[in-house]
Amino acid sequence: MPSAPLSSPVPLSVLDLVPVSSGSTPRQALERTVELARRAEAAGYHRYWLAEHHLARGVASSAPALVIGLVAGATGRIRVGSAAVQLGHHTALSVVEQFGTLDALYPGRIDLGLGRSGHRGSPRAGTAGAAVPERAGEAPSAAREARWVDGVLIPAPFSPRGLLESPYFAVQQALLQLPGAVSPAYPEQVDEIRALLAGDYRSAGGVEAHAVPGEGADLQLWVLGSSGGESARVAGERGLPFAANYHVSPGTILETVQAYRDAFRPSAELTRPHVVVSADVVVGPDDGTARRLASGYGLWVRSIRTGRGAIPFPSPREAAGHRWTEADRALVADRVDTQLVGSARTVVEGLRRLRAVTDADELLITTITHDHADRVRSYELLADAWRQGGAA
Template identity: 65%
Template sequence: MSHPSPDSSAVPLSVLDLSPIPSGSTPAQAVRNTVDLARRAEEAGYARYWLAEHHLATGVAGISPALLIQLVAAATERIRVGAGAVQLGHRTPLSVVEEFGLLDALFPGRIDLGLGRSGFRKPGAAGAAPPPPPKPRQVADRWTPEGLLIPAPFDISSLIGSPLLTRYIQLVQFPGADLPEYRDQVDQIQALIRGDYRTPEGLEAHALPGEGADLQLWILGSSAGASAQAAGALGLPFGANYHVSPAAVLEAVEAYRKAFVPSDVLDRPHVLVSADVVVAEDDATARHLASPYGLWVHSIRSGRGAIPFPTPEEAAAHEWTDVERGLVDDRIRTQFTGSPQTVAAKLRVLQQATGADELLVTTITHDHQDRVRSLTLLADEWHH
C-alpha cells in the first residue's frame, strides 16, 4: 500500500536513551551520563529525548521514565522530553496521569507521554492481546524496494515462561491483578487528562495535577496488534519499533495507518520509527564500538536480562555458538553502524520504506564519550 512520504531531509531526529550501565560502572554514573547526553542532544538539534523503562536488568538504569524525565528536563531548556514508553502492564491510568501532570506543571509544553502495552501481560488474562490469526510465517530475509532489510521474525516462544519473565510478573504485578484491556487504559488516561472521566457507576474522578495538562500523547508498539490498532482508532501519533522488532515494522505502520481515524490531535497519521545506530568518524571505528552489541542483545534474548554493556575487548573474548548467533542475528544486521554519511544514508532508507514523519535513534557504546560523539556526528550530517 502506498503512503505519502515526507522529504527525508526535513524529518526530525530524536533520541531514545535506555540509560545503559557499562561494565565496571554504576547506576549513578549511568544516570549522570543520561543527563549529559541529553544536554548534548539539545545542543545538536535533536527534537525529542525519550527515556525507556526496563526492569530486572543489571545493565540498564532506565527503570523510571518519570524520574529521569524530571532530571533531563531540568538540565535542558528547549528539547521535548518524554517516555518511550511507560509500561501500562503494571500501572494504573491515574498514577500515570498524576505523574506526568506533575511533570507538565514543572516543564509546561515540553513533556511527551509515550504509552506501551508492556510485553509481560499474562497470556489469557484480561488486557492480554488475543492470539494473532494463523498466517504464513516469513522464514527468510527480504528487502523493500528502497533497500531496507526486513529480517525473518525472531521466535519469542523460548522466552515465554523464562525465569526472568516469571520473576518480573511476580515483582511488578500484585498477585491476581486483573489488567484492563489496553485500549480501555488509554481511554481512561485521555479522559483523566480531559477532565471528563467517569467511573462505571457514573462518579466523577479528577487527577490534579494531570487534568488539563499539555501532554503530547503517543502510542508505541512493536507489532500490528493492540497498540497500532489503538493509536489509529484514537487518532494519536504512533511509534513503531525497528530497533527491537525489525521484522514487524512495516506491518505495524501499515496497521496503524489502516486503523487511523482523524481526531482533534491529528488529521492524518503521524509515524515515528526507531533505529539502533552507532556513528564514528569511519565505518571501521563504528563497527568496533558496536561490536559488544550482539553479546548485550544475547543476554536479553536468552532470558537473563540486559547485562552491563561490555567493552569491545570483552565482547571479542566470547566464543559464539551457532545457536547463540541465531538469537541475535536479526538485531545485529539491522543495527546501523558506520560513518555519519553511511548511517544517514541508512536512516533515509528506513524513512522512505516506512514513510516515517520522525526518526528516533538509540545508541549504546561502552564509553560514554563515544555515545556523545555518535549523536553529534549524526546530527551534523543530518542537519547539514
C-alpha cells in the first residue's frame, strides 16, 4: 500500500537525470527511471521531475517530454514534469503543444519547468554569440570565499566560462540549433508560453494563434534558475513558482532565492513566493556505506566540468582507481562538498538546515548511485525518515 504523501509541512520531490551507470545501457536507464518513479510514488514523494541534457553518454534524459509520458503512464498520483525545458533549443509553440498533449493524457498532473539553457539572443550558428549564463553580481561573487551559514556550506561560486568555451559546448550548440535561427529573448518566450496556454496569444500584427493541444491545459508552470539573474527575475515578476538549484550552483543559492523574492509580484497563480530548492543526496544504512555509494560522484562531475560531457556513472571500484590531482579536486569541490551523504538521520539533518537557510517551501532530491537498487533504497530511506519527523 502506498505511504502517506510527504507533504506536511515540507514536501519532498524527485529530480531524475535518467543516469546511465557504467556497464549499462540507455534502455536500462529508462526502464529504471520508470521503476524508480513507481517506487517514489509509493514512498509518498510529491513530484517527479525529469531533466533535459544532450550529448552526454552518462545520462539518457535528452527527450524529457517523452520520458514524462512514460512516467506519468506508469504512475497514478505523483505530479510529473520537466526540470527544465531548455528554452534556447525550443519554440514556445512546440513546448506548449508537447506539454498540452501530456496534460490531455494525464490531466492535472503535469508540471512545465522552464530554463534559460541554450539562450544566447543571437544567431544559432556555430559558437557565434555564445555567452556565459547570467550571474548577477559576477565580479563580487567570484571573489567571495566559501562560508557556512547556519550549518549550510555556501562555497565560492563556480564560473562556467571555461566549460562554455570548450569544443564540446560548441558542438552541442551546432547540433541543437538551426543555422541562422534567432532565439527570442527569454522573458518573451515565457510570456508567449503563458499566452498560448491561456488562449490569448496575439502576434505583433494582432493575429490570433491557438495551440491544440495546449490551450487551456491544466499545467503548473515553473521557472528554474541557478543565479540571481534573469530567471529569478522572470519568475518573480510574473508571480510564478521558482526552483533554485543548490545541487548545480551551491555557491549562488542564497542570492538566487533572494532575487526571486525581491522581484515577486502576486499573480493569479500565487499570492506569495513559492520556492523549491534542489539538493544532491545519497542515503545509506550508515554514513560509511553511503560515502562508498556516493564515491563516483566527484569523477562524474569532473567529466562534465572538463568539457567531456557526463560519463556513465562510475562504480565505487572504478572511482577508487582514479588518481586525483589538486586541480581536479578544486574543479569539483563545490559540488562534492555540498552533496548530502550519510545515514537517513545525517541527511535529514542536512536537509532541514538547507530548508531553514533558504526558507524553501519544497525540497527537490536528486540521487545517483552506480547500482539502481542502492538508488531506490536511498530515496526510500529518506522518505521514511522525513515522514517520521524530518520535515518538522
